[in-house]
Amino acid sequence: MVKPDSPDEAAPRRLDPRTLLLLPFRVGWGSLILALPAVLGWSRGEGFNPGLLTFGLALFLIVSIASGLLGWLTFTYQVLPDQVVIARGLLNRSRRSIPAERIQDVSITRGPVSRLIGLAEVRLETGGGEKDEGVLASVSLAEARRLREVLRRQATAPAAAADAAAGAVAVEDEAVLFRLGTGRLLFLGLFKFSLVWIAAIFGLLQYGGELTTYDLEWWMGRLRDVVVEARPQDDPGFGLWIVGAAIALGLATGVGRTVLKNWGFTLTQDERRFRVRRGLLTRSEVAVARRQIQLGLVEHGPISGRLGWRVFKVQTLGGGGEASGMQELLPFARPREVTPIVGLAGLPPFREDDLAAVSPAHAVGGLIGFVGIPAVLTGVASVFLWPALLLLPLLGLGLAVALLRPGRHRFAATEESVQVRRGVLGRRDWTVPHGAVQTLTMRQGPLQRRLGVATVRIDTAAGGAAGGPHVHDVETARGAAFVGEVMARVHALPPRVRSRATAGVDEGA
Amino acid sequence: MAFDIVPLQRLERGYLQVMRINALIGWGLLAGLAAAGEFLLRSRTGWPFGVVWGPVAALGLLSVLVLAPGRWRRWGYAFTERELHVARGWLVRVHTVVPVARVQHIDVSQGPLERGAGVATLRLHTAGTEGSLVTLPGISAARAEEIRDAIRARIDDAPW
Numbered sequence: 001m002v003k004p005d006s007p008d009e010a011a012p013r014r015l016d017p018r019t020l021l022l023l024p025f026r027v028g029w030g031s032l033i034l035a036l037p038a039v040l041g042w043s044r045g046e047g048f049n050p051g052l053l054t055f056g057l058a059l060f061l062i063v064s065i066a067s068g069l070l071g072w073l074t075f076t077y078q079v080l081p082d083q084v085v086i087a088r089g090l091l092n093r094s095r096r097s098i099p100a101e102r103i104q105d106v107s108i109t110r111g112p113v114s115r116l117i118g119l120a121e122v123r124l125e126t127g128g129g130e131k132d133e134g135v136l137a138s139v140s141l142a143e144a145r146r147l148r149e150v151l152r153r154q155a156t157a158p159a160a161a162a163d164a165a166a167g168a169v170a171v172e173d174e175a176v177l178f179r180l181g182t183g184r185l186l187f188l189g190l191f192k193f194s195l196v197w198i199a200a201i202f203g204l205l206q207y208g209g210e211l212t213t214y215d216l217e218w219w220m221g222r223l224r225d226v227v228v229e230a231r232p233q234d235d236p237g238f239g240l241w242i243v244g245a246a247i248a249l250g251l252a253t254g255v256g257r258t259v260l261k262n263w264g265f266t267l268t269q270d271e272r273r274f275r276v277r278r279g280l281l282t283r284s285e286v287a288v289a290r291r292q293i294q295l296g297l298v299e300h301g302p303i304s305g306r307l308g309w310r311v312f313k314v315q316t317l318g319g320g321g322e323a324s325g326m327q328e329l330l331p332f333a334r335p336r337e338v339t340p341i342v343g344l345a346g347l348p349p350f351r352e353d354d355l356a357a358v359s360p361a362h363a364v365g366g367l368i369g370f371v372g373i374p375a376v377l378t379g380v381a382s383v384f385l386w387p388a389l390l391l392l393p394l395l396g397l398g399l400a401v402a403l404l405r406p407g408r409h410r411f412a413a414t415e416e417s418v419q420v421r422r423g424v425l426g427r428r429d430w431t432v433p434h435g436a437v438q439t440l441t442m443r444q445g446p447l448q449r450r451l452g453v454a455t456v457r458i459d460t461a462a463g464g465a466a467g468g469p470h471v472h473d474v475e476t477a478r479g480a481a482f483v484g485e486v487m488a489r490v491h492a493l494p495p496r497v498r499s500r501a502t503a504g505v506d507e508g509a
Numbered sequence: 510m511a512f513d514i515v516p517l518q519r520l521e522r523g524y525l526q527v528m529r530i531n532a533l534i535g536w537g538l539l540a541g542l543a544a545a546g547e548f549l550l551r552s553r554t555g556w557p558f559g560v561v562w563g564p565v566a567a568l569g570l571l572s573v574l575v576l577a578p579g580r581w582r583r584w585g586y587a588f589t590e591r592e593l594h595v596a597r598g599w600l601v602r603v604h605t606v607v608p609v610a611r612v613q614h615i616d617v618s619q620g621p622l623e624r625g626a627g628v629a630t631l632r633l634h635t636a637g638t639e640g641s642l643v644t645l646p647g648i649s650a651a652r653a654e655e656i657r658d659a660i661r662a663r664i665d666d667a668p669w
Contacts, residue, residue: 317636438637441605442512449602454512459640468638480514483606490608491591 012076012087018117019072019138077136079150084124086134098124098134105273105287106148110141112281120144124151125287174275177341178330180265188262188332189255191304262331269344274329288327292317294436294460295469296347297326298338302425312338314345317462325462347431348416355410355421361451362409362473366402371395401425411471413485418458420469430469434489436460442479454479458486512604515594517585523626524647525581530622532577536569586645588656590663593633595645607643609663611635617653629653633660 070090078085087095105125114120122144124134263280274288299311312330329341375395381388401424410421418432437458444454456471456479543562551558580599587594596604616632623629629650633643
């Protein structure tokens with residue numbers, strides 16, 4: 001067992017020397033791939049000078065190795081009893097100290113190469129705005145575990161002295177709440193059908209045709225005729241074949257990406273945190289402190305949702321890893337599996353019966369955005385390219401969505417939380433405990449003023465830019481009453497739970 | 510004003526003068542730049558002097574005389590001991606409610622123009638995202654300090 005306050009522990013340390021082995025993967029790799037087409041282009045031209053290229057590459061390697069070595073030599077970290085000090089830089093020396101009580105968690109990430117040589121990246125989650133505030137790029141796995149244990153012990157010590165005795169044991173003492181089986185993982189992948197990759201591959205076909213071998217070239221040529229230039233040749237079955245191949249490709253990339261990301265997905269909990277581990281090549285681990293959870297979001301996919309599958313996410317203050325503070329706790333689960341996790345996250349259950357729909361005028365925005373503007377665009381496009389008219393049936397879908405929107409956007413202020421439901425094809429159910437409501441804003445644009453409606457925006461800590469739990473287009477008077485009701489609930493909260501965002505910060509005081 | 514949540518108070522009249530002077534400075538600079546550019550390019554364009562900076566100056570005048578009072582009238586606030594309401598906006602109307610229990614810290618500031626007009630700006634910081642900073646300009650310095658002290662007392666009272 002390591003003692004955090006013995007002099008050896010507190011001495012400044014460098015990163016693991018094996019970090020230098022990772023150097024080519026860190027600096028060189030990306031730029032080398034970018035250079036590849038240039039090299040290929042060069043190699044086909046006449047005025048190519050191999051000596052110059054070698055010189056350039058050598059220079060690049062020397063500079064990157066030298067800077068990497070200097071970076072390694074000048075970077076030290078130091079774990080003191082009450083803070084972590086990270087010093088770096090040769091000319092511009094910077095010393096950053098992160099107070100122990102601000103470190104909310106320590107996450108360990110391992111890429112494929114790091115795993116091969118036994119290294120790990122340690123990230124100190126502080127909940128501050130800056131993302132790379134406390135990153136130790138690579139230390140040995142043993143050192144990473146030691147750091148986590150020491151820092152966690154320090155962080156919990158002032159908060160709960162009672163836990164300290166059981167501290168070291170409690171870290172290991174995790175209960176598994178959810179595990180994503182292989183069958184279910186593959187099934188989830190089918191819903192992640194991706195068109196983006198198909199587009200990318202066809203883009204490659206258009207420009208990269210010459211690079212392929214002779215036999216493939218003929219196929220590529222035909223593919224391009226059919227897909228890129230919309231010129232189906234003698235064989236009509238070929239077009240169908242392409243569509244089939246595109247769908248298969250989309251499914252394959254979806255499954256592939258899902259397997260890479262969510263392989264071995266496990267959700268566990270100890271006495272204070274949820275922990276999500278997942279990934280095939282890059283195994284990642286994210287911790288979510290339970291009392292930092294600001295809101296819960298249950299998502300229904302357009303198809304998977306109708307088949308009874310749900311995604312459960314929480315927005316957490318100072319959770320790390322992903323942007324916008326949203327963390328996925330359950331990627332693909334049945335409602336009966338979601339309910340207990342919602343409870344463990346300290347969130348009240350979503351009560352469908354209490355919900356009331358927004359104003360019918362909510363359809364107007366949809367009619368403009370999903371029908372009006374696309375109709376105009378299609379009209380303009382069809383003047384130049386008649387197949388654009390084939391998109392017209394999609395306008396019917398847009399019309400249906402726009403008309404259904406008001407009935408599917410519902411909200412309520414229940415005893416414990418604000419609930420918002422939204423979405424016609426897919427659906428999202430937000431639960432915001434009153435303790436997490438920071439401010440309420442009513443907003444009314446010029447069109448909304450004509451319709452006599454307004455939007456109520458519910459601001460929470462660590463929210464993302466897009467798509468929060470907002471109530472769009474509710475009649476002005478009802479909106480004002482809703483704001484008053486939520487405010488009354490906020491004021492009625494007992495002081496302990498008054499604010500979720502400040503409770504964590506002030507708990508030591 | 511816009512929404513019937515609570516009755517709102519207007520900002521101090523002095524702040525209208527601050528808004529006017531700010532608009533005057535901004536538009537004056539713009540008109541000056543336009544005039545200088547026009548003067549320098551006069552030989553190339555052959556336009557009569559005033560064809561560009563004239564409309565700019567007219568817009569500025571409109572802004573100072575009509576738009577600034579319009580915007581000033583749209584501002585409103587209310588402090589109910591438990592929450593602060595701030596309403597503003599002419600084209601898009603916005604009314605923000607900040608529960609006092611959510612305030613992390615408070616600033617009262619006064620620029621040179623504001624000092625001359627005897628008004629101050631109150632800034633409330635919360636832990637929120639888009640509403641993390643709520644600004645209320647143009648209230649009297651005494652009122653700003655009164656609200657600040659009231660909020661601070663309530664924050665200190667809360668037994669964590």
